Amino acid sequence: MHHFLGYSLDEWMAITTIVSIAGGILIWLLNMAIKNGTEKLSNSVKTLINQMDNLSHSLDSIGSSSRRTENRVDRLEDKFEEHIGEAKVRNTRIKNLEQEVFNRKEK
Structure with missing residues (x-):
């Protein structure tokens, strides 16, 4: 019979056979562990990405609303300044009419 390193064929x-079966089982177990572990991680990452997208959309909405509010406040300030100017003109006219x-003389 043929012998190699003291073992027969x-x-x-x-x-x-034993090494192949043990290696196959080990690879299968690692594959299952990696798939299950990364599946949970993948779901967590997808959830995080969705939450970040929602947050980004919310921030865009807040920014847009802020710009609209700023524009309205600017227009109101302009109208207020116009009214102050008109009130000064009216006060001057009233004083002139009173005189x-x-x-009356101004005191």
Whole structure:
């Protein structure tokens, strides 16, 4: 019979079979662990990405609303300044009319 490193051909076949089966089981277990572990991680990452997208959309909405509010406040300030100017003109006219009607002098 043929011997290699002190083992016969049938012993080498048995060793190869045992190592192959053990390696196959180990690879299968690692594959299952990696798939299950990464699936949970993948779901968590997808959830995080969705939440970040929602947050980004919310921030865009807040920014847009802020710009609209800023524009409205600017227009109101302009109108207020116009009203102040008109009130000053009216006060001046009233004083002039009072002086004209009552011959009052400014104090």
